[in-house]
Amino acid sequence: MDENSIPWTRVAAFVRQHTHDVRNDLNSLDLETELLRDLVTDLEATTSIQSMQKQLRSVAMQLRTLASLFHEVQPMMEPMDARSLLTLWREKHSAMQRAPEVKWIDELGEQEVNADASMFARVFLELLTNAAAFSPGAALTVSARVEGQDVIFELKEPKKSPVDPSTWGQPLHTSRHGSYGMGLFAAKRCMAANGAAFTQSYDESSGCLISRIVLGVI
């Protein structure tokens, strides 16, 4: 037994079970607040009960979201224009609050790819969110092009100093309040399940972090 590491499958089963158990308890509390609402007429008390319900449901939703990161990734892939994925990326960017500045470069032709668009959308948003958080103010470049039988999506993110992404994307990378370092890991799993290669590297000549998704043309 190597006491120093735990198989991903066991950690995932634990998180799914534990969040399920806590959500059961929250659900039972939610039912109790429903009961309570019928018993109470006082306005202030009613407001307080509503506030509790809102909190209970918010915690339950957070647990559900967390658990979803520990489920098997099951993409629903279908053929689509590679360009539609780039469009999706732009839409995700437009919908962001405090969206970073992005230069969009579309060098695609009419290539088609097999993909679960919703998973790509999540990954695109994760990459933009990380860029906004860790390179605030930097103007990003998102490009899409074709090389041989591959469609290549790239996010270029200027960095003030070199970074080493080699250890990024490990599950539970860092644990801070409400955030458990699962984002990049989930992104990698999503892309792998879609048959896409996801890599990150630091390019010394441009001083940029390059996040690259490579997907085969069908």
Place this chain on the structure above:
Amino acid sequence: MDENSIPWTRVAAFVRQHTHDVRNDLNSLDLETELLRDLVTDLEATTSIQSMQKQLRSVAMQLRTLASLFHEVQPMMEPMDARSLLTLWREKHSAMQRAPEVKWIDELGEQEVNADASMFARVFLELLTNAAAFSPGAALTVSARVEGQDVIFELKEPKKSPVDPSTWGQPLHTSRHGSYGMGLFAAKRCMAANGAAFTQSYDESSGCLISRIVLGVI
């Protein structure tokens, strides 16, 4: 990166942080119920609020207990009679509900050991609880003896068929409702922190599972 396993330290940090976050939310809900109690006069509503508080505190306590399994083990060791540990084991047994039948064999002399008695108590209880759960009805034997410079505590548990304990005691071994397979792992960590060797083996000649704790005489 080996995606298939996660360092224990990262999993532990995650569980501590996550249970802390959820407990924060539960605490805020608890405060809301306090507020609500002052606003409500109806008896049925008051009872309902009390029931919610009880549930909230019970979940918070479960989270605290779970988190404690993921903290560093810090024994408070002090010199004591080896026999006092055996006495502790008997006390833990007496306090059990549906305690299994145990034959006690004390072959100790006046040896002293360095130990955190509360940790040994927890481990003794864990072993008895497991024996009661997995070998119901079997009469157990607990013995304590000295060999050279070692004090040896042994629990013998007759098994209906051979068992292979070699993979037992891994963290998050199994996840069922409310139970996440941390018991034996925690026991092993406690014993290691006390400088004691904890092993389990199946003895073919007697058909018994033998759980053994070896502690140096001081």
